[in-house]
Amino acid sequence: MCAGQHTTAGLRTTSSRPISCQVRGIGLELSNHCVLIKSRTEFWDLGHKLFRSSAASFPATFIPADLLDEAQISPGPPSSDTPDLANLSSLNQLRGHVTVIHASALFHLFSDEKQRALALALGSLLAPVSGASIFGWSTGLMEAGFIEFETSVSHPRQFCHSPSSWEALWNGVVFPKGSVKVEARVRGFDHDVGVRLKSGLPPTRLDWIVRRI
Numbered sequence: 001m002c003a004g005q006h007t008t009a010g011l012r013t014t015s016s017r018p019i020s021c022q023v024r025g026i027g028l029e030l031s032n033h034c035v036l037i038k039s040r041t042e043f044w045d046l047g048h049k050l051f052r053s054s055a056a057s058f059p060a061t062f063i064p065a066d067l068l069d070e071a072q073i074s075p076g077p078p079s080s081d082t083p084d085l086a087n088l089s090s091l092n093q094l095r096g097h098v099t100v101i102h103a104s105a106l107f108h109l110f111s112d113e114k115q116r117a118l119a120l121a122l123g124s125l126l127a128p129v130s131g132a133s134i135f136g137w138s139t140g141l142m143e144a145g146f147i148e149f150e151t152s153v154s155h156p157r158q159f160c161h162s163p164s165s166w167e168a169l170w171n172g173v174v175f176p177k178g179s180v181k182v183e184a185r186v187r188g189f190d191h192d193v194g195v196r197l198k199s200g201l202p203p204t205r206l207d208w209i210v211r212r213i
């Protein structure tokens, strides 16, 4: 359950004004405001309970949405109007208005094709300004392919990108080639995550950031 997972991310706007925010879903930053997207509303409420926070002490806008539902978000040109976060009718209204996106432990939940669709959808939210970034981590491999967990996990078979397949996806498919800088590296987890692959090895992760040039 992801309400319990707590990432603190330093988000920085394109004007270089840093803000710090607790990210408990998929984090977006626009106009120095933090927006969180999660698929399940009840987890958001549980997150408040777990971290003893409230809408007042943690003033982020929460949007329950399925990022893979084309009716809720689909790739396309930037929306011309400045989004009114209090009255969003579709995530498409955020297209081209988000300066930082944090998407950790998300992509590996989906197939290769869905990861591509998700990348295209999230990529279309990113503001067309230099420095606008999307970052996070996913399970990863030096060569793209599948991992299978021996331990019981919610997604026992995962498609993992490699640094080069991740670079190829963002630099050339999601964004025109040469318009972004992609940094991605595979490394071990800092701590024992308590799960093992069928190979007996622990999983490895791909840490990544994609920045508009």
Ligand SMILES: C[S@@+](CC[C@H](N)C(=O)[O-])C[C@H]1O[C@@H](n2cnc3c(N)ncnc32)[C@H](O)[C@@H]1O
Residues within 6 Å of the ligand: 002, 005, 006, 007, 023, 024, 025, 026, 037, 038, 039, 040, 043, 065, 066, 067, 068, 103, 104, 105, 106, 109
């Ligand atoms: C494993 S949790 C990671 C949470 C957080 N990013 C972190 O690093 O602690 C995966 C998150 O992705 C969200 N999620 C999964 N599928 C989603 C979808 N189709 N649309 C929107 N959010 C989704 C879940 O609600 C959950 O918050």
